[in-house]
Amino acid sequence: MNQGLLPTAEAINKLIQEFNRLPGIGPKSAQRLTYHLLRAPEEQLRLLAETILAVKQEITLCSICFNVTDSDPCLLCRSEERDQNKICIVEQPQDILALEHTRIYKGLYHVLHGAISPTEGVGTDDIRIKELLERLKDSQVTEVILATNPNLEGEQTAMYLNKLISPLNIKITRLARGLPFGTELEYADDVTLTRAIEGRQEFQ
Numbered sequence: 410m411n412q413g414l415l416p417t418a419e420a421i422n423k424l425i426q427e428f429n430r431l432p433g434i435g436p437k438s439a440q441r442l443t444y445h446l447l448r449a450p451e452e453q454l455r456l457l458a459e460t461i462l463a464v465k466q467e468i469t470l471c472s473i474c475f476n477v478t479d480s481d482p483c484l485l486c487r488s489e490e491r492d493q494n495k496i497c498i499v500e501q502p503q504d505i506l507a508l509e510h511t512r513i514y515k516g517l518y519h520v521l522h523g524a525i526s527p528t529e530g531v532g533t534d535d536i537r538i539k540e541l542l543e544r545l546k547d548s549q550v551t552e553v554i555l556a557t558n559p560n561l562e563g564e565q566t567a568m569y570l571n572k573l574i575s576p577l578n579i580k581i582t583r584l585a586r587g588l589p590f591g592t593e594l595e596y597a598d599d600v601t602l603t604r605a606i607e608g609r610q611e612f613q
């Protein structure tokens with residue numbers, strides 16, 4: 410659907426198009442959001458615009474785990490309550506949110522920022538694998554939990570990491586199979602995720 414053809418003001422069309430570019434927002438939702446904002450007070454819109462900009466301006470990546478953060482190292486890496494012997498490897502920062510929500514895992518994290526995907530041109534050097542290995546060297550980590558997504562790319566990435574980490578004499582586990590294949594961690598519910606963490610098994 411070409412939004413440019415809608416018989417409405419240019420500024421409205423532009424906003425509809427911007428919303429439409431966001432994940433999970435189709436043309437209809439984009440229109441609804443736009444017309445909703447049109448009716449909102451200017452002050453609310455200003456706050457929204459500033460909040461959106463602040464996400465980009467104030468957020469950086471933790472130099473240890475590569476989670477998104479407004480302070481480096483991030484809260485999780487700085488916390489003395491976290492189990493320093495465990496690192497859970499995830500694809501995206503929002504996966505940490507999903508896992509933290511279960512309140513079952515108390516270790517550290519490492520965010521890869523993607524998964525190996527030859528079809529999409531994402532190679533082993535394009536995600537934070539080098540940094541992970543550097544981090545594991547001379548660390549007190551005794552267990553690495555591979556929590557990449559239960560889909561083709563996630564499995565490929567887990568297998569590759571297993572090969573690299575195996576010689577380091579660190580226990581490698583993978584989230585249990587309770588997660589349906591083809592899904593993404595961030596959309597898994599708490600109960601399923603809790604079971605997946607508790608039931609994690611040694612990777613083979």
Ligand SMILES: [Zn+2]
Nearest residue numbers: 471474483486
């Ligand atoms: Zn961190």
